[in-house]
Amino acid sequence: MSKFVQVTTTVNGENVSRSVEPRTNLVDFVRYDLELTGSHVGCEHGVCGACTIRLNGEIVRGCLVLAAQADGGVVETIEGLSESGKISDLQDSFLTRNAGQCGSCTPGMLLTADSLLEENKAPTRTEIREYISGNYCRCTGFEAIVDAIEMTSKKRRGGS
Amino acid sequence: MVDSNGLSIHDRPNSYIGRSVPRPNLSRLLKGRGSYADDVKLPRMVHVAFLRSPLAHADIVKIETDKASSASGVIAVYNGKDLAKVCSPWVGVVTHLEGMRSPPQNLLAVDRVRWQGEPVVAVVAQTRALAEDAIELIEVKYKELPLAVDMKTALDDDTEVIHKEYENNLCWERNVNAGDVDAAFAEADVIVEEEFQFGRHTGVTLESRSIVADYDPGEEMLTLYQSTQAPHMKQALFAKHLELDEHKIRIICRDVGGAFGLKAHAYGDEFATAAISKILGRPVKFVADRMESFLADIHARDHVVKGKIGVSKAGKILAIEIDDLTGIGPYSVYPRSSGMEVNQICNLTGGPYKFDNYRARGRVVFQNKPPMCQYRAVGHPIAITVTEGLVEMAASAIDMESIEMRKLNMVADDDYPNKTVSGIPLENLSHQASTDKLMEMVNYKEIRDEQKKLRKEGIYRGVGFAALIEVTNPGPAFYGVGGAPISAQDGCSVKLDAKGNLIVGTSITEQGQGAESVISQVVATAVGITPDKIKVISGDTENTPYGGGTWASRGTGIGGEAAAKAGKVIRDNVLDVAGILLQSEPNTLDIQNNQVVNKSDGAERMSVAEISRVVYYRGDTLPKDFQAEMMAVQHYFPKSYPFAFTNSVHCCHLEVDVNTGFIKLLKHWAVEDCGTVINPQNVDDQVRGGVVQGIGGALYEECIYNEQGQLLNGNLADYLVPMAVELPDIVVGHVESKTFESDLGAKGAGEAGTAGAPAAIMNALNDALMPFDVRLTRQPFTPQKVLEALGKL
Ligand code: FES
Ligand code: FES
Numbered sequence: 001m002s003k004f005v006q007v008t009t010t011v012n013g014e015n016v017s018r019s020v021e022p023r024t025n026l027v028d029f030v031r032y033d034l035e036l037t038g039s040h041v042g043c044e045h046g047v048c049g050a051c052t053i054r055l056n057g058e059i060v061r062g063c064l065v066l067a068a069q070a071d072g073g074v075v076e077t078i079e080g081l082s083e084s085g086k087i088s089d090l091q092d093s094f095l096t097r098n099a100g101q102c103g104s105c106t107p108g109m110l111l112t113a114d115s116l117l118e119e120n121k122a123p124t125r126t127e128i129r130e131y132i133s134g135n136y137c138r139c140t141g142f143e144a145i146v147d148a149i150e151m152t153s154k155k156r157r158g159g160s
Numbered sequence: 161m162v163d164s165n166g167l168s169i170h171d172r173p174n175s176y177i178g179r180s181v182p183r184p185n186l187s188r189l190l191k192g193r194g195s196y197a198d199d200v201k202l203p204r205m206v207h208v209a210f211l212r213s214p215l216a217h218a219d220i221v222k223i224e225t226d227k228a229s230s231a232s233g234v235i236a237v238y239n240g241k242d243l244a245k246v247c248s249p250w251v252g253v254v255t256h257l258e259g260m261r262s263p264p265q266n267l268l269a270v271d272r273v274r275w276q277g278e279p280v281v282a283v284v285a286q287t288r289a290l291a292e293d294a295i296e297l298i299e300v301k302y303k304e305l306p307l308a309v310d311m312k313t314a315l316d317d318d319t320e321v322i323h324k325e326y327e328n329n330l331c332w333e334r335n336v337n338a339g340d341v342d343a344a345f346a347e348a349d350v351i352v353e354e355e356f357q358f359g360r361h362t363g364v365t366l367e368s369r370s371i372v373a374d375y376d377p378g379e380e381m382l383t384l385y386q387s388t389q390a391p392h393m394k395q396a397l398f399a400k401h402l403e404l405d406e407h408k409i410r411i412i413c414r415d416v417g418g419a420f421g422l423k424a425h426a427y428g429d430e431f432a433t434a435a436i437s438k439i440l441g442r443p444v445k446f447v448a449d450r451m452e453s454f455l456a457d458i459h460a461r462d463h464v465v466k467g468k469i470g471v472s473k474a475g476k477i478l479a480i481e482i483d484d485l486t487g488i489g490p491y492s493v494y495p496r497s498s499g500m501e502v503n504q505i506c507n508l509t510g511g512p513y514k515f516d517n518y519r520a521r522g523r524v525v526f527q528n529k530p531p532m533c534q535y536r537a538v539g540h541p542i543a544i545t546v547t548e549g550l551v552e553m554a555a556s557a558i559d560m561e562s563i564e565m566r567k568l569n570m571v572a573d574d575d576y577p578n579k580t581v582s583g584i585p586l587e588n589l590s591h592q593a594s595t596d597k598l599m600e601m602v603n604y605k606e607i608r609d610e611q612k613k614l615r616k617e618g619i620y621r622g623v624g625f626a627a628l629i630e631v632t633n634p635g636p637a638f639y640g641v642g643g644a645p646i647s648a649q650d651g652c653s654v655k656l657d658a659k660g661n662l663i664v665g666t667s668i669t670e671q672g673q674g675a676e677s678v679i680s681q682v683v684a685t686a687v688g689i690t691p692d693k694i695k696v697i698s699g700d701t702e703n704t705p706y707g708g709g710t711w712a713s714r715g716t717g718i719g720g721e722a723a724a725k726a727g728k729v730i731r732d733n734v735l736d737v738a739g740i741l742l743q744s745e746p747n748t749l750d751i752q753n754n755q756v757v758n759k760s761d762g763a764e765r766m767s768v769a770e771i772s773r774v775v776y777y778r779g780d781t782l783p784k785d786f787q788a789e790m791m792a793v794q795h796y797f798p799k800s801y802p803f804a805f806t807n808s809v810h811c812c813h814l815e816v817d818v819n820t821g822f823i824k825l826l827k828h829w830a831v832e833d834c835g836t837v838i839n840p841q842n843v844d845d846q847v848r849g850g851v852v853q854g855i856g857g858a859l860y861e862e863c864i865y866n867e868q869g870q871l872l873n874g875n876l877a878d879y880l881v882p883m884a885v886e887l888p889d890i891v892v893g894h895v896e897s898k899t900f901e902s903d904l905g906a907k908g909a910g911e912a913g914t915a916g917a918p919a920a921i922m923n924a925l926n927d928a929l930m931p932f933d934v935r936l937t938r939q940p941f942t943p944q945k946v947l948e949a950l951g952k953l
Binding site: 091134 | 180182183186187189190191192193194195196198199201289363364365366367368415416417418419420449450671672673674841842845848849850851852853875876877881883884885886887889890913
């Protein structure tokens, strides 16, 4: 058995190829191999959502997916989504509404929120709360986050 | 600091105080550009992982590390004895908690382990994964010892004594006696008693404890990138125990992913990381994984309190008595000690009320569980739950609305300054105004009407209140007098750069609560510079003034006042230069929106940037006998009062499903009086976040142990924390009673939410279950406990 596997993937629009230990998970791969430290690790067992990353257009838990599973795929992290401007309105709402305190949960929360708003243009507050329930935040009490997502959804629908 | 014209910071034009300015450092975090300790990567950096004790109490017979030492990627392996040669043990007592005792504690266990999770062996390797692989190859032979796990039996004669140098497992006992408690109880028309329990839980910062230690043998300099909330305290401790010069230790903590008190303590694994860096002369990283966080972070609460209240028929509180017992693990935690929670409980119980007779006993015992220490709202949730639980019961015993009984007994707003029954001075509180405000916000009558109606339909809703006092802005009386190297003062440096911007250094730290934003708003106001021209630096012992950091709700009140003072000095210094250049009296000038203006008519005279230019590049145009000073440092600590108490009152509305035992929180209201509010949105979110942590302790969070001292739910899947879907919206209101100690008048706001929520929830729960004549007093109130109380399990 080879000690390393080759992972070739597109990360935030760039082609990358690295040989990694087969056990390396996707969030460790982006954090430590690619130095994209915006994705965080809160539990390493799929509960907290801090490691949320987009893989082939879907949000995944970076701690539950192996880097090798991203081979040939498309990976997007908070850094890429920030640079492309795709979630800038969400980020603005989070800033205005103080929807991040320590920032540990924040990148994962933004990716999850973005995914929600793609699936559901006009979520209710309860739907927002349900959708983000796999993303733990220990600081905000969540209300500011719910407010910020609601604000963004209204803005995207042309409201105030 | 009122100036020569009698004007205070609250008279400044264009004030940023009281404005919800977005936090300047949040943009960075939103783009994934935070810089947490685990994001630091240094040349030649290696990683350490720890083998932890699987047993709660055992002798270490033999440690076999040969296979691990020769495993792939392994650089070094150390046991407790190895590291004890480099880092001296510590003792977690503060002398002002008289009679407290705790034996020396080593970084890693030496000869004996005393809790499951205590670090035993450190393995250093090229990667964390390789270090963990090597740990699997270590064999430790243990000889199991009898256990002292349950705090309730820790003092029994036949319980194992954990430290042989002591005759029993008592760490500390405090007794308070005020008035004539026995006579007051004898006089009381009604006496109610209850036992309250508080589950052991922990902080669960989403970013776990993390440190990168980088020792440079050339300079004999240790740089530590650490997730902490008290950099200067850590600097002092590392220096002392690693025998390094304090000025050759630099603590850098840029972003901290939540702290809640748990990052204000000394941990063996973190000191071991620094010790190993000193041995190896290269950078070493340690990041606790979630499972080890549950075993190695401080735990909190874990109290059982017997409470008793005596009241008159008319509802006057005549006496309160409490007997508190807490288990703190095998050591008192260094350097703040594990006695503070009990100390606070003894001080705070009955806090909002006027009564003369009070007796408290608090006992702190050793046990074979992880060390317990200060976590957000230290002691408050316990003191408040006991007080407010007793008040609620007494009110119902004399058939009085509990909120009316509270109002009847509250110290009147115009009766401050005052003292608690145990003699703690209280400066300026607003229980009455806050309660009135709360009752305006809560549609109480509707809730009661609806409650009656719904009960007939088998729907059980309840409403509960809790009033409280909270300790903030602690002075040296908190720790300094007890010998701990913990500064009660903070400093702020303000430097005008060559373009009219301000570089501000603060000794308080940012963990997400908005410390940098507060400092920026205060400096902006004090100087007259807009916040976009202000850069705040925190979390760096080499580049900020000396100070305590951010804990005990002290950052805004103490660090903020230092910032106000430093800002004022710079304003005066800038105006001195302006006076010369404009040939005007400096006291006829002011600074507004980055411009020097006439005080009289606000007309712009010249920009601050122009003054910078002249001072830095064209000093030759200023008089020979004049030297401009464009950097100022000021410090502050409260001197008249040992603490600035705040007050708050909460209301919780919830529904209990009596078939499943599930509790649904419908709404939570909190009125908070933290004095001057600098950033209303930040304060509200501090209260909300705090309430949710209180909800966690009240309903979900508990470290569940078996009789062998084994944690049964040490992972984030089994240890429940509040999730978005189960939380209500939280309505926050304010009353502003400034502290007169400082010009700013700000007190702390970070903990009142956590302090008051559990009591309000308990009272609401018991109100909901009133028709069943049951009462729950053991937190967390899980569905199982609800069903047990209802006799359905
Ligand atoms: S780190 Fe992946 S879900 Fe928590
Ligand atoms: S902001 Fe700290 S965990 Fe969410």
